[in-house]
Amino acid sequence: MRKLGSIAAIGVAVLVVALAAWTRQPAASAQGAATVTGKVKFTGAKPTNPPIDMSEEPKCKAKYTTTPTKETVVVNPNGTLANVFVYVKSGLPASAKYEAPKTGVVIDQDGCHYRPHVLGVMVGQPLEIKNSDGILHNIKAKGVKNRPFNISQPTTMTSTRTFSAPEVMVPLECNVHGWMQAYLGVLPHPFYAVTGADGSFTIKGLPPGTYTIEAWHEKYGTQTATVTVAGTESKTQDFTFAAK
Amino acid sequence: MTTVAATSHVAHAHHDDRSFVRKYIFSTDHKIIGIQFLFVSLFFLLVGGLLAMQMRWQLGFPGKPMPGGGILPDTMAPGGVLLPEYYIQLVTMHGTFMVFFAIMPLLVGVYANFLIPLKIGAHDMAFPRINMASFWSALLAGLIMLAGFFVPDGAPRAGWTSYAPLSARPDLSGASYGQMLWCVSLVFLGLSSILGSLNYITTIINNRAPGMTWFRMPLSVWALFITAILGLLALPVLSGAVIMLLFDQTIGTHFFDPVVGGQALLWQHLFWFFGHPEVYILILPAMGMVSDIIANGSRKPIFGYHSMVFAIVAIAFLGWLVWGHHMFMSGMNPTLGSSFMVSTLIIAVPSAIKTFNWMGTMWRGNLRFHVPMLNAVAFVAMFVIGGLSGIFMAATPVDMFIHDTYFIVAHLHYVLFGGSLFALFGAITYWYPKMFGKLMSERWGKVHFWLTFVLYNLVFFPMHTLGMAGHMRRIYDPTQYEFLKPYQPLNEFISISAFALFAVQAIFALNFILSLKWGKRAPQNPWEDNGLEWSLPAPAPHGNWETVPTVYRGPYEFSSPEVPEDYLPQYRKLPTDREPARAPVAGH
């Protein structure tokens, strides 16, 4: 009789927990309307990027009219820094869940260069790795939180991979062409941007709150700033990296 | 020499009340275990062949979609075009399956188990339950290896030789679980081999019938005996090495990683210290069975029986002293290169002795070209080519050029296919009647033989030319090199011949399978041979004999002047024969 009683108690407890989970309220809406925007400035002497000798890969060399260079530090004509990954490091509501878009982010191997050089993708969102060169490239993703992988693309083709954990940044490299390098930021939310030719970034759709925004550069490291937004307002937050 | 008294589980030849499961699945009968090994190993031989066909597609037609490639997942062959990482998985698994799960178990697992008790006059092996464990361990090992294709990141891809650090570092090879499973599988295979060796050695030493002295044993048994000793001593080295590699892969040791004080070359020394005796394990039983078949086919005693035994022992002994010839270019001390060169050149001599003795056996014989004899003579002809090409690589300055080229691939296939596999085609046909009570088709056996012989040479002989050109091994696309582009037509020719060669094996497979049911009923001694096994009905019953036969002479008394027939079995008593000192005991 006693045994039956304890079994019944456990059974009821299980039922209650199951019911609670089933009827749990959905997460608070994670989408907002605020914006953080800004520029990443660069001060100091503009460094020269080392040239790349592509003689061993004539098909790639032929795609250039001037000698290609590495993209370690790309300073725009207006004194801003390109290829800076700017993202929301913390501050989003804990229960916020963002669904990864079904459409993928494309990274292309073109002229033995990764285009783009720095990019972002959401957890679970497909990364479409394209080989426009038609010659052998391999893509080695040296993730730490994400399982590393190394796949080859001997010809024009596209391979798709997804990432399961947030990680800033996952380095990508080609071992056949040792100069090829890219950086991939994997985030659980869509609030990130990469600075381009004008050095600016815009992060839209933030719910009201106080956020830590981080700017990451492959050579100059990271900088953070705190920004508070509410409603539909747009706040400006600049970063400045100095030449070392 | 005392005989271990047969225990109570034997001498049941007159009543067999085992269940179906005990009779055919979890059987301790050496003959059933041998047949189990046969079916499983022929399956893995097929797997190895399928892997090779894919390799040959890529080599003959680089970058073109493979017919049927659509069934492969995108991680292996998107759109049917093989990826480089899949290609090296094929290379690795082809070698691994063929060496460990096809040739080795076919020669040893099948024929050591099936033939030894029959040919020495024993009821069964000394340790029948350990024997059963040996089979199930091998099967488990094979399944674990096969699982490598289905785990995340795919199959192992560091070659069948699994050199470290590539095999120890998933971040460098791209294979994680697969590479670990390679190690785990070989631990179980090593166990199987060691358990088997224990049985074969003990049984041969202790359980020979009265009159079966050491020098009346057939050469097949001598070869299996010496092979068993090689296995017992070599497989533990492999087991140790793969466990060390597994630890490097999993628990953070660095035996083979120089970054933290390990040594990359240590793996090679351990692997090849096992690996060279292993290749003699892969050839000696074949040589032994070929001796039996050639004597039978020539209707003559084996020429130089004692020299043949000596040669087997010499090959096995010297086989321990040559492992560095796989490492001439490895960076090991060049003085070792000199010493290993000498030992390697010397080991050519006992093989030469054996070749001349086989020829001597055929000389002035009365040759019968039954299917086993055709295959056995082809063995001699092809093994010689493989052995002679070995002399090129033994000479270290020449090896500097041909190491890791297709010259080596040609050599190893001449000894393993031209040698061991032809011997197996012969052996399977020869002992099929004793296993299954039926005969395989003689006509289709001959068709299979001739087609295989011609196509096989068309596939592998041109590889010598590729090697001489400097064509490296294990490369996914030879056309990446300007100096290899002119040889692409040869690669294409080899590939097409290989597809034909593979297709022709269907004849053997069908002959084997269909004869099980529809083959001619086998007489007791279809080849008119002298061995003890031919005194038994076909198929041989459980426990073999009620009373083991008495042996009166050696195994190769063909065309003896003592009798009008051209064969004289070991167990047949002539009026002039004396009983041996040890008399047979009733029930034993």
Next chain:
Amino acid sequence: MHWWLPLQGSTFAGEIDGLFLAITIITGIAFVIVEAGLLWFVVKYRGRPGRKAYYTHGSTRAEVIWTAIPAVTMVALGLISNHYWVKIKGRNSVPPNAYPIAIHAKQFEWQVTYPGPDGQLGTADDFEVRNQLHVPVGRPVVVHLTAEDVIHSFFVPVFRVKQDAVPGMNINVWFQATVPGTYELGCAELCGLGHYRMRAQVFVHTQEEFDAWMKQAAKGGATS
């Protein structure tokens, strides 16, 4: 399609090819004896009704002969080969004034470091080029071979030179090029998925061409 060995592009290519030819002749003789013998026996001794085979267990004299002749041949071959082995790969085989180049093998490229105009490795004017080996003709060159990650193998077919590059080891391998031209270098040890593409170009220059190239390359022409 060339049926024999490639162009002899180094001083020891001729020696190695000579040894190869000698072995071809020796093994060729053995091959003919065995295969022709087998063919002859297969025809001459094929079974005929009423015939009986010749009942013999062997001949000690035959055993001695066909043991001694191969043994003597193998020992002779070993002595001759060892002479060349020591000359090419021996511990003291590197010629004293050999031109030094460092090659670091890595998945999947060859990083070649040149000593620069001062001719010494390890000084400030050293520079690195990827996948290009430039050497002067007629001078011994010694490559200091290292590996970054896994075992690779430095193989130049026309030089007949091959040496595994092993992580944790620095191995000296020397050669002397004899024929100016452009050749290829391949990796000859499975090193991963890019193994088949791990190639480099080998440029054998006249001394003048080499000096001119060296001047231009050291100045910071594209490297990396």
